[in-house]
Amino acid sequence: MDDPARLREPIYLDYNATTPVDSRVVDAMLPYLTRYPGNPSSGHCCGTSPREAVTAARSQVGSIVGASGADVIFCGSGSEANNLAIRGTVLASTAARRHVVTQLTEHPSVLAACRSLERLHGVEVTYLQVDGDGRVDPQVLSEVITPRTVLVSIMHANNETGVVQPVADLARIAHDRGALFHTDAAQTVGKVPVSVPDLDVDLLTIVGHKMYAPKGIAALYRRPGVSLEPIVYGGGQEHGLRAGTENVAGVVALGTSAELAARELASGRAEELRELRDLLFRHLEERLPGRVQVNGDREHRLPHVLNMSLDGIDADELLSATSSSLAASTGSACHAGGTEPSPVLTAMGVDDRRARGTLRLSIGRWTSVDDVERAAHLIATAAASYGAP
Structure with a gap:
């Protein structure tokens, strides 16, 4: 694959910050910016192609993490997806389950969401330390979970160090104690194999601009049966959790980037x-x-x-x-x-x-x-x- 001319100088070694948009992703988006301008929710013929494109992209995004497209919720960013996972879980829970566990090296969107829950809703949050290698000790997690714990949120891999957390082990501990588990997989999906059945997580964040799609499109995997409070109220789009007319071109871009990344991983x-x-x-x-x-x-x-x-x-x-x-x-x-x-x-x-x-x-x-x-x-x-x- 040819190196895009814009990347030849300077040498670009900041792919964790954002990836350039793949030209094949741009090509897939263009028809939904020009030929197919309809609203996916429209009942007339102009809504058909956009609606079908959104459905297809949902399946493509689900596939790269081993999930059904029906379990994919499109969002505007990874930060939004993290907020939907964390705030959505807590605010949908009972008053008796108002304890969250996370760790100190999370993305700022996770830490800020947790702090807002502390400030606005009186939620108790435990921030786990990491060891000198940047990893969470599963034993430490097992010691802090209580009957009030509703959610554990630990990222799959750190955006600065690339350190991968033992998510499957941590999720098992959370589930054994009756808590849900969310992982921010912004830096791993499309870079290494990621499987929600293998990780056994309930919620997982996927970000487009980390895998060669444009900024402004992301997704949250939600295990069937997990209740969330909506992050945007309105017309009922995205299973009623994130209202607003879908960004069809962005959704198509994310689906295409997921399919391309899956092929690349297989190679x-x-x-x-x-x-x-x-x-x-x-x-x-x-x-x-x-x-x-x-x-x-x-x-x-x-x-x-x-x-x-x-x-x-x-x-x-x-x-x-x-x-x-x-x-x-x-x-x-x-x-x-x-x-x-x-x-x-x-x-x-x-x-x-x-x-x-x-x-x-x-x-x-x-x-x-x-x-x-x-x-x-x-x-x-x-x-x-x-x-x-």
């Missing part, structure tokens, strides 16, 4: 990405001996993500020095006019100095060996200018 692309990631790491280790430290579990992590700290550097300054040639993320975030270390790294026990020297390099569909080698050269050259730590 062994995940292993190819793992080899590219490891090649990038080896090049950096060779160029910067003793200065490269991987953050997060080395075994349980996504094949396309390298989160590493470079001793003796400031990652923001390093990226600024390469900004016209390399697009990547760092281990700090803008906050109140300054920068703060990543909360994810802090929760893992990474000190401020090391966090500020952290880069997140994430590769994807159009990353080549040449990209990896050039990126390693750019990073190592910039880092060398700092000298030995």
Whole structure:
């Protein structure tokens, strides 16, 4: 597959932030922006093609996670899907079941949803610590669940470190104690095999712009029988849980991207990405001996993500020095006019100095060996200018 011209410069190593839109996805969308403008809810002929397209996309999205299309609820973003899963579950529960368990390295949309439930509805939330590798210990979860626990929400893989959580083990503990389980799988669906029967989850978040569809479209898998309070009230679309006329072009894009990703997974692309990631790491280790430290579990992590700290550097300054040639993320975030270390790294026990020297390099569909080698050269050259730590 040809590398899109827009990605040739700078070298794009920020696929976890967002993926470029695949041209095949654009082609699938276009008819629903031009030839088929009808409302899927319309009873006349102009609603037929959009309605059929939405149904087909629902099946495509369900298929990539081993579910029925009937269990897929389309949303406007992963953050919205997470809010529907968390707030929807709690607000549909009885007053006797108002305890939620999550963990400190979740996506901000999960943490903010939980905090809003604490603030507005008096819900008790337990925030689990992670170990130095960024993983939740199932035993710790088993110790905090109570008869009041209605939901456990633990992400499938972390967006910064790529660390994969033991979701199946955690879900089993939740179910044994009568709680539902939600996982934010924004970073895993389409990147590695994901199966809701194997994970045994009740709710699972899927995000389009993490797998080569446009921004503004996502989905929530809901196990049959799970009750949710709607996130948007209105005309009854999306099983009455998310009112509003469907974004047909976006829905088609998500369905198409799911089908393309499923084919790619079947072809062994995940292993190819793992080899590219490891090649990038080896090049950096060779160029910067003793200065490269991987953050997060080395075994349980996504094949396309390298989160590493470079001793003796400031990652923001390093990226600024390469900004016209390399697009990547760092281990700090803008906050109140300054920068703060990543909360994810802090929760893992990474000190401020090391966090500020952290880069997140994430590769994807159009990353080549040449990209990896050039990126390693750019990073190592910039880092060398700092000298030995």
